[in-house]
Amino acid sequence: MPHRIEDLEIRLLLEAIYQKYHYDFRGYSMASIKRRLAHAKDKLACGTISHLQDKVLHDPAIMPEVLEMLTVQVSELFRDPLYFKVIREKVLPHLHTYPSLKVWIAGCSSGEELYSFAILFREEGLEEKTMFYATDINPDALKKAQAGVYGLDRIQLFTENHRKSGGKSSLSEYYTAAYGGAKFDKSLRKRVVFSDHSLVTDQVFAEVHLISCRNVLIYFDKELQNRALGLFKDALVRKGFLGLGSRENLRFSTHAEAFDEFARDEKIYQRRGVL
């Protein structure tokens, strides 16, 4: 029975977090949440999830740490270079036809994807007419994204990815290295709105031309995935683009009908026109 009890504890904890801190993890994939909580339990030296719940409820200071552990914040610049290559070569020609653009990086985490897009758009001469919306539920991650500082040891990988994505300039033009870190040029953030936004509870906030939401849906259960995809559907202009993570797809979603497959392997979809 221990599993049953733990499942119950997990559900109670998630409910508690939702009631008290308004972070809604109740629709997240159970397997993932279980692992994350097991990790959190060990790290915070709690014997049981109930103990963790006790801590979470009575010590608000611990919540950011728990949030950090519940949300997986990992990425790299130009992660999956092919994805960015396809965006660069196939999607951007379409976006060139709009006088101004809005791009939504949903679940931007600590900002690697955002900087990738900002650099990509600058290289392709679209930056000046584009407004980026970078959203995440984790305020700490947003702060990191806003700071744009990454470990120097990761830069080598970033540079390699950037090159593979068909980068037209040297990545070093966009950061300054100092004190073991690389700080990305603040001009890249000039046209970015950072905001706390939850795909679980919140609504569409703007009409956008491109949404990139990578490796976020994998943590959601089916219902939540459908909700998030519904938001994307409503937010996109006709013929707008949606990019997902390498293991995510629209095949079984209730919104599959609203999208056309644009680049199958790179998981890029195009919103259907009404006509």
Add this chain to the structure above:
Amino acid sequence: MPPPRILPQNRRTIKSDLPLAISLSLVVIFFVASGVVSFRNARFLMDDVLRVAHTHEVITALDSVGALMKDAESGQRGYVITGDVRYLEPYTRAQSGIADHITKAETLVQDNSEQLSQFPPLRAHVAAKFSEMEETISLRRTIGYEAARDLVGTDRGKIEMDALRARITEMRDVERGLRRQRVASMQQAYRTTVTSGIVTAALGILLSLFVAILLRRAAGARREQEWLQAGKVGLAAAIVGEQHMDQLCENLLGFLVKYFDAHAAAVFTRAGEEFRRVATYGVPEGSTTPLRFGPGDGLLGEAVTRKELIMIHDVPDGYLTIGSGFGRGNPRHLIIAPAVTDSTANAVIEMGFIHPLDKLSLTLLVEVADQIGVAVKSAIYRENLQELLEETQRQSEELQAQSEELRVSNEELEEQSRAIKESQTRLELQQAELEQTNSQLEEQTQMLEAQRNDLVQAQVTVQAKADELERSSRYKSDFLANMSHELRTPLNSLLILSKLLSDNTDDNLTAEQVNYARTIQSSGNDLLVLINDILDLSKIEAGHMEIHPEPMPLSRLAGDLARVFDPLAKQKGLLLTTHLDGTCPEVMETDRQRLEQILRNLLSNALKFTEKGRVDLAVSKNVEGRMVFAVRDTGIGISEEHQRAVFEAFHQADGTISRRYGGTGLGLSISRELARLLGGAISLESTPGQGSTFTLVLPETFQGQSSPAAPKREIFAPLPQTPANVEPASAVERTRYVPDDREALVSGKRTILVVEDEEFFARALHDMVHELGFQCLVSTSAEDALLTARQYLPNAVLLDVGLPDNSGLTVLDRLKQDIRTRHIPIHVISAGDHSRTAYSLGAVGYLLKPVKREEILDALKQLDARLAEGMRHVLIVEDDEVQRGSLAKLLGSHDVETVAVGTASECLEKLKTTTFDCMVLDLTLPDASGYSLLETLSREHAYSFPPVIVYTGRDLSHEEEQKLRRYSKSIIIKGAKSPERLLDEVTLFLHQVVAELPPEQQKMLKKAHNRDAVLEGRHILIVEDDVRNIYSLTNILEPRGAKLQIARNGREALAALEKTKSDSGTKIDLVLMDVMMPEMDGMTATREIRKEAAWKKLPIIMLTAKAMKNDQERCLEAGANDYMAKPLDVEKLLSLIRVWMPR
């Protein structure tokens, strides 16, 4: 794979055809046999006939031999008797022919040896006879009659003749015997033939009957076969394809019920061990049909276990119920058929019948069971496969999630190990450093100790000095206090005494002495003032002046001051005014005494230095929210170089002044210091000879002290959502003053609907419409116009904007939203300029009242011309010739006509004469820019202004885009993918249907028709960066009469509000504030707005995409009055606006 089998139906056909084939071959064999028999019989008969004939011939031949012999004999006898040669003629004939006859007879009996053997004696007899007759004849001839007669008398001839006869008779008898024999055999053969004929006929009939029965049976079998076949084909068609289980079972059931004429049915399919009900037919709600059962449960389970069909007749009542609209009934017969595939039942079909089921149906049911089983099985497989696929997808996602998490922990680990490594090296380094510093520290400690000693010493010295200083300062203060006290005491007596003297009560002083005494008194007074001032100043400088802030009504302050100085002013013949500006709060918080001191000082100075004219005190509030006290006089003024110096202690503008005007010259210094203490400042503007203005600026609330807690902001619970003053659009009673053609409409004749409430004008339009040969309908209200348009579907509409019940633009919009009426061209006539709105809503033309008759006629003709053509027209304005051509080619189609022009003037020329459905515009034109063209079009009404799609080769700045957005909904930048998008947009435009808008927006549009008294003419600032939301808000609020201003971010909102301060023409009653915006978000902007006192009460409603309670609390904390979660609910938003809109 099993070996290919002959399809059962083929096998069956062959089986059923086999007896038929056999019987048919039997028939053939029979007829062949009976033919052979008949042939043989005929042959026998024929042979017999021939033989009888032959016999007859033989007899005849023999008879003819006999006859010839007789002839010969009689001829011989005749000759003998008569001797006449003529009698010999038969004889000679016989003599010559007899041999032939005998030979003939001989040949005839060739086959009969017995008869043949008779011929030699016969011949001998004949020869003998002839030789006798020869002799006779020759005797007669030669000798004569006697000799001949004698010879005859010898009977030799007679014997021969008799022998001959006997022989012939014998032979004939033989032949006769033969003939008899043959006739008998012939009769026998005939009998045989008849008998066999009868037998054959009987057999034939029997066989035919048999074959007929067989054929009938075969045809029946074939029909059944076809029915079975059709059943299978139909079933196959019903279950073909990759259908979902439910769909499959529905189809299956639908087919079976129809084909078998069943009255109720249900399908159960296997789900693991159990069977689940998937589809039913004719089974009423709440029937007891089980939803699931296991193998062995009841009859259904029994059928599954036994894998065979179960039939039940005369089902008892209540067993199963058939439901229809008329009631329920019970089927009489029941069939439960399991669909078995590979010896597993995958589905069970239960059917109820009112009539019993025939065997054939059962056969079909049994036969298709396999097929159904396969279909169900494959559907189960498909479902499993689908589930597996989804599971795979889920697992793949899960894997990805795990790998993401692994990356995280990896990173964490790496970071930790790096951190550990780093701290290790750092520790080592630190240790070394520590060791080094340790020794350095020791050195330093010693040094420090020395320094500390020095310091302690210095400190002692400093302390001593400080004490000394404090002492001396105290001495100074004490001295000053004492001094003033010491000074005041004698001065006091001096003043009293001089007063007494000047009063001259004893009347013993001369006038001059009294005058001296007054001078002493006045100088004494001056001296006292000077002493007080010095004391004040030293107090302030020593920091001993205390401030006691208190709420102070400004009006009272002004009143008091006026009362104090009024007499003095009157005395000097000056006009003193005090003025409190409207922006002032009623109460300000400061030290009243000190403020009065400053103002008194300023006012007394002003009065002092002003000989004639006026002195004004004006109190107001500046943009920063600070209080401004301005004392303006028309006195001598202060020159620029002296302006700064007047505030210095003991200083007056001119050394001579004190002599003329008196005073210590400390007043302004004290005032300046006091102003500083109160947290403000004094400034001076002056022109010598014209006057001065001293301005004191103070905070509204004293800042030096901690201000009392800000008054708690009330959080208003949203008021009950009253419908406010909105009245529901009452259906306006249709009052028609102008008679029209609606009672006498002729179909086929074109009709124009005139919507105009003014009777005279409506009548004029009516006549003009008639003049041009149209029929005319007249509506005088918006509601009626809509009804009429929908009812009569006129060919065109002339629409007035100012209607009694609703705006004509609403009518336009609603007609364009209605799928039935959206094609009707509408020409708008209006007293106010709404041309852009009208065009953007889809009007084909626009006329501004007052209109000339010709203009209306033109408009009508234009409508007429438009009606004549069903084509869509697209105007292409593009300077590059090649592009122009290619665009025309791209956009043109069978129902889209393109007109391409290269310059702005050509474009204007075209738009003057023709209306277009849509216009594609390049911004760079040889003779004018696209912008100016658009501006011209929107400004001047001589041109039609179709919806514009901007198609441009260069990038647009944000401002340019905003500018263009006013005229164009769609802007396309030329590029690799632009033709695709252009075609898309144009197509969309030309075939725009209501369905294009999302349903919420459609609903919004539908609701947005009633003007709202609370909103009418009110100014709302929409702060929102999303075009789509702006569009919907505009669509909700503008038709209700609200005046809208748009700001795209917080900064623009502040700028817009700031503008309302300076420009009295603008104002804002309410703000709708989005949260997520570039540059400055809604929270910050709201906080900024609340900082300004003037906007403390400005209603702000925040629109947030965030839905959590605390997000909304944050809105209220930032200073919003209320909030609303997106997506926007029209009704709720409107009632929120009504609640907060200031009355």
